[in-house]
Amino acid sequence: MGPQYEYDAIWFGGGAAGRFGAAFHKALGGKPLIVEEHHLGGECHVCRCAFENFFSDQASMAELMRLYSGKSWYPKIDLSNISAAKAAELYREVGQRAFADTMKHQTEKQLGVEVAWGKGNIIDKNIVEVNGKIYKGKNLVIGTGSRPTMPNILGINLPGVMTYIDHPEMRKDPKKMVIIGGGKIGIGKAAMFAPFNIEVTVLEKYTCLPKWDRDIRNFIFRDFKRRGIKIYEGIDVKEIKGKGKVESVVAELDGEIMEFPCDAVMVSIGLTPNSEPAIPLGVKIGKGNEIIIDEGCRTNVPGVYAIGDAAGPPYFMAIARKRGMIAAKNIAGEDAKMDYSFVPDHIYIPPLEATCVGLTEAEAREKYGDVVLIQVPWGPKPEDPKPEEYYPGFENQGLPVCGRMHTLNLLFYGQNRNGLVKAIVDPKSRKYVGFHSVGDGAKTAFQYLSYLLKIGWTVDQMANLHEIFLNAEHFIQLSRLVAGQKELKGFAAQVYLEDDF
Numbered sequence: 422m423g424p425q426y427e428y429d430a431i432w433f434g435g436g437a438a439g440r441f442g443a444a445f446h447k448a449l450g451g452k453p454l455i456v457e458e459h460h461l462g463g464e465c466h467v468c469r470c471a472f473e474n475f476f477s478d479q480a481s482m483a484e485l486m487r488l489y490s491g492k493s494w495y496p497k498i499d500l501s502n503i504s505a506a507k508a509a510e511l512y513r514e515v516g517q518r519a520f521a522d523t524m525k526h527q528t529e530k531q532l533g534v535e536v537a538w539g540k541g542n543i544i545d546k547n548i549v550e551v552n553g554k555i556y557k558g559k560n561l562v563i564g565t566g567s568r569p570t571m572p573n574i575l576g577i578n579l580p581g582v583m584t585y586i587d588h589p590e591m592r593k594d595p596k597k598m599v600i601i602g603g604g605k606i607g608i609g610k611a612a613m614f615a616p617f618n619i620e621v622t623v624l625e626k627y628t629c630l631p632k633w634d635r636d637i638r639n640f641i642f643r644d645f646k647r648r649g650i651k652i653y654e655g656i657d658v659k660e661i662k663g664k665g666k667v668e669s670v671v672a673e674l675d676g677e678i679m680e681f682p683c684d685a686v687m688v689s690i691g692l693t694p695n696s697e698p699a700i701p702l703g704v705k706i707g708k709g710n711e712i713i714i715d716e717g718c719r720t721n722v723p724g725v726y727a728i729g730d731a732a733g734p735p736y737f738m739a740i741a742r743k744r745g746m747i748a749a750k751n752i753a754g755e756d757a758k759m760d761y762s763f764v765p766d767h768i769y770i771p772p773l774e775a776t777c778v779g780l781t782e783a784e785a786r787e788k789y790g791d792v793v794l795i796q797v798p799w800g801p802k803p804e805d806p807k808p809e810e811y812y813p814g815f816e817n818q819g820l821p822v823c824g825r826m827h828t829l830n831l832l833f834y835g836q837n838r839n840g841l842v843k844a845i846v847d848p849k850s851r852k853y854v855g856f857h858s859v860g861d862g863a864k865t866a867f868q869y870l871s872y873l874l875k876i877g878w879t880v881d882q883m884a885n886l887h888e889i890f891l892n893a894e895h896f897i898q899l900s901r902l903v904a905g906q907k908e909l910k911g912f913a914a915q916v917y918l919e920d921d922f
């Protein structure tokens with residue numbers, strides 16, 4: 422460390438990236454200091470991952486109650502007075518506090534990582550001041566996160582315009598909400614608010630969930646249609662109108678001006694890295710406001726690292742935390758590199774969730790030519806399936822995709838709503854090239870599937886695993902059904918459907 426430094430590294434920001442980085446650094450034998458103004462764990466438990474997990478559970482409950490109400494043995498449930506604001510209140514009162522306590526206890530007490538609480542002021546790359554106290558570190562790691570990107574349009578500052586940050590703060594349920602931006606935050610929010618009797622419209626300038634497999638997108642948007650969530654793609658938002666508060670959103674679609682009345686607007690057009698605190702250090706900043714780093718999370722300034730969202734996309738918890746770990750290793754003298762291959766993606770779309778890793782079918786066809794699909798369900802679907810009805814002639818829709826408790830139930834109470842899973846295989850090498858799922862709880866499997874993709878796992882290897890039947894993603898048992906084929910063909914011809922939402 423050298424006598425002039427008190428710490429091997431000052432971790433500026435104790436969010437997911439900084440907290441994990443500092444903990445890893447300490448575990449490696451280093452002496453880290455975290456500088457944090459608000460909470461350890463950053464936005465995760467305040468308004469992002471943990472909050473969204475909680476709020477999705479609440480929304481799932483509402484959506485499932487609506488679906489099951491009065492069916493079979495379920496009592497009739499009156500959902501006219503349910504409240505998203507009430508759900509948010511519970512999280513504010515209990516969730517945020519409990520998580521904050523746990524993060525603090527785990528970091529300071531259990532892991533023994535020192536934290537300087539307060540607003541940090543970076544004096545230079547080795548000196549940070551917090552509440553008038555000077556801390557000296559040999560290295561500086563910037564983990565200041567990101568913030569919602571705001572469009573520069575009229576009315577953006579009107580009361581009633583919110584972002585994911587304001588979601589846990591909501592005190593009153595809106596009646597009509599317009600969501601600007603149909604990426605994974607916007608689409609997730611649409612699915613989370615709609616169950617609470619809020620009329621939701623999503624306006625997306627280009628394409629919603631553009632990187633997702635078409636079948637998964639179709640499944641989600643077909644379900645949105647059934648639930649009354651409106652989606653507009655290729656629409657350009659011009660202005661948010663209102664006298665003193667939000668009253669409508671004005672947008673242009675195919676040259677035509679449209680107005681969407683609403684009492685709330687959720688902006689979700691992307692994220693902007695919080696790179697500003699690092700600028701005086703002379704670090705290079707990219708076009709998206711991100712701190713530019715190499716594979717080892719080093720900036721261009723020796724001894725200064727950047728991790729998490731502050732270093733730009735992919736904006737994903739695992740990447741944030743792993744950037745922290747890689748920076749810690751390099752500070753400790755290793756030569757560690759980030760690996761951005763096969764990063765999974767996930768969206769809560771209560772009562773289901775969607776997860777994917779690897780290539781979409783379109784990408785796989787482009788790269789490998791013919792590919793084999795191991796998928797259920799597939800083929801034509803009943804036009805407007807009614808709950809609790811059996812549809813003869815749609816036998817491919819009858820295969821359940823199920824996870825915890827809801828999805829098998831959904832099969833019986835809303836045929837063709839329970840999910841879709843799809844593995845894509847290169848028939849020549851018999852290796853998987855992508856996994857996709859929409860259903861109940863498959864994300865746990867995807868943590869491991871991403872690794873199996875990376876190591877070139879084959880259909881034959883998958884067939885040798887031990888499934889615990891019924892499970893959320895079916896890949897083991899479905900693969901076993903076809904793995905005996907010398908020339909891998911998968912199931913018999915699968916019908917390729919047009920977009921139908």
Ligand code: COM
Pocket residue numbers: 436437438440441461462463465466471520524742
């Ligand atoms: C979780 C936050 S709430 S962290 O990633 O564990 O720090």
